[in-house]
Amino acid sequence: MAGKKRKKTLRTVHVNAGAGYDILIEPGILSYAGEHAARVCPKASKAAVVCDRNVFFPHAEPVEGDLWDAGLSCVQLLLEPGEEHKNIETYSEILAFLAEKRLTRDDVVVALGGGVTGDMAGFAAATYLRGIPYIQIPTTLLAMVDSSVGGKTAIDLPAGKNLAGAFCQPALVLCDPYVLKTLPERTFLDGCAEVLKYGALYSREFFDSLTDPESVKKDVARVIETCVTMKRDVVEQDEFDRGERKKLNLGHTAGHAIERCSAYRVTHGSAVAAGMAIMARAAAKKGYMPEEEARALEEKLKAFRLPADTEFTAAELAKAAMSDKKASQRTIDLIVPRRIGSCEIVRIDIADLQDWIETGLTW
Numbered sequence: 001m002a003g004k005k006r007k008k009t010l011r012t013v014h015v016n017a018g019a020g021y022d023i024l025i026e027p028g029i030l031s032y033a034g035e036h037a038a039r040v041c042p043k044a045s046k047a048a049v050v051c052d053r054n055v056f057f058p059h060a061e062p063v064e065g066d067l068w069d070a071g072l073s074c075v076q077l078l079l080e081p082g083e084e085h086k087n088i089e090t091y092s093e094i095l096a097f098l099a100e101k102r103l104t105r106d107d108v109v110v111a112l113g114g115g116v117t118g119d120m121a122g123f124a125a126a127t128y129l130r131g132i133p134y135i136q137i138p139t140t141l142l143a144m145v146d147s148s149v150g151g152k153t154a155i156d157l158p159a160g161k162n163l164a165g166a167f168c169q170p171a172l173v174l175c176d177p178y179v180l181k182t183l184p185e186r187t188f189l190d191g192c193a194e195v196l197k198y199g200a201l202y203s204r205e206f207f208d209s210l211t212d213p214e215s216v217k218k219d220v221a222r223v224i225e226t227c228v229t230m231k232r233d234v235v236e237q238d239e240f241d242r243g244e245r246k247k248l249n250l251g252h253t254a255g256h257a258i259e260r261c262s263a264y265r266v267t268h269g270s271a272v273a274a275g276m277a278i279m280a281r282a283a284a285k286k287g288y289m290p291e292e293e294a295r296a297l298e299e300k301l302k303a304f305r306l307p308a309d310t311e312f313t314a315a316e317l318a319k320a321a322m323s324d325k326k327a328s329q330r331t332i333d334l335i336v337p338r339r340i341g342s343c344e345i346v347r348i349d350i351a352d353l354q355d356w357i358e359t360g361l362t363w
């Protein structure tokens with residue numbers, strides 16, 4: 001387009017899942033969203049942009065402008081922000097909107113926002129007309145490194161998080177590091193929790209290279225590329241979460257329980273940080289991991305101003321963690337760190353969960 005100068009800093013990660021798609025990472029790529037959407041959805045005549053009110057003001061305009069420029073007529077749905085709205089009412093609102101605007105299977109949904117918007121708009125796209133294409137444009141660090149990639153879409157039910165959803169891969173993911181400039185610091189740090197998770201799971205070297213939030217900010221495009229490459233490798237191996245992909249849940253059993261116990265006052269990334277610390281301490285005390293490794297993880301979380309503990313008791317957390325499990329479920333898969341850069345899936349009796357959490361609450 002005339003007037004737009006393009007820098008050659010594009011990073012591409014291809015994901016071989018679903019029909020196959022690219023994750024494109026480039027500062028400023030938001031302003032080329034239309035061009036990319038038209039390329040991956042050549043038959044589309046409409047784009048439904050779903051975003052929340054915090055994202056709309058700074059970021060919807062360039063996206064929608066370029067969608068129009070690319071010949072797509074743009075319709076827009078604004079959502080209330082927050083995990084408490086990741087529910088069946090909002091999901092139903094998105095479906096009603098897509099129907100009212102008469103989107104067809106050739107058209108495209110554009111999820112512009114954090115993991116909450118991406119999960120819900122993705123689920124709506126996966127189910128509306130039995131599935132129409134969708135594009136993820138993540139605007140939080142957490143969504144860039146994690147939720148926008150891999151095709152897990154979901155909403156929460158009163159019984160627990162992400163209890164209704166679908167596996168449905170996006171047609172494209174566009175990551176624009178510039179949009180992180182408007183992110184509240186706390187939300188940025190939340191994303192750092194998932195970044196550190198990749199280091200704890202797969203790479204000591206990557207973990208060591210991240211010393212504090214500034215070290216992520218300084219090199220954020222590379223950090224995003226490293227994380228999504230790790231996630232891509234796992235998703236390609238286990239798209240439907242039957243084995244290796246479960247490892248991405250490091251810290252999430254306790255983390256989801258903390259989110260629930262706090263009525264979602266504690267955000268996802270912070271809860272996962274505390275959940276990872278709980279698992280690391282439990283792993284060390286139970287002999288799975290050297291104590292100094294667990295302490296290194298704790299220290300790292302502190303350097304990122306992330307919580308390494310929680311106000312809730314082991315009984316409260318175990319009850320919350322089990323509330324969404326079927327009564328017949330006797331075991332649960334815990335992701336247990338062995339050292340920084342390597343974790344193992346350990347199947348435990350569900351009755352032992354409280355003891356694991358209790359063991360990991362403190363030293």
Ligand SMILES: NC(=O)c1ccc[n+]([C@@H]2O[C@H](COP(=O)([O-])OP(=O)(O)OC[C@H]3O[C@@H](n4cnc5c(N)ncnc54)[C@H](O)[C@@H]3O)[C@@H](O)[C@H]2O)c1
Pocket residue numbers: 052053054055081082083086113114115116117119139140142143146147148149150151152153154161162179180181182183184187190268269
């Ligand atoms: N599908 C998956 O594989 C997967 C993986 C990890 C997490 N998740 C889900 O992701 C969700 C958490 O995602 P999140 O942390 O992005 O939360 P979020 O979507 O609620 O975003 C956090 C806050 O930041 C605001 N925001 C977003 N982008 C902004 C920007 N650029 N500038 C200013 N404000 C902005 C939002 O309005 C919101 O208030 C959880 O529901 C979690 O379950 C899903």
Ligand SMILES: [Zn+2]
Pocket residue numbers: 146194252268272
């Ligand atoms: Zn997570």
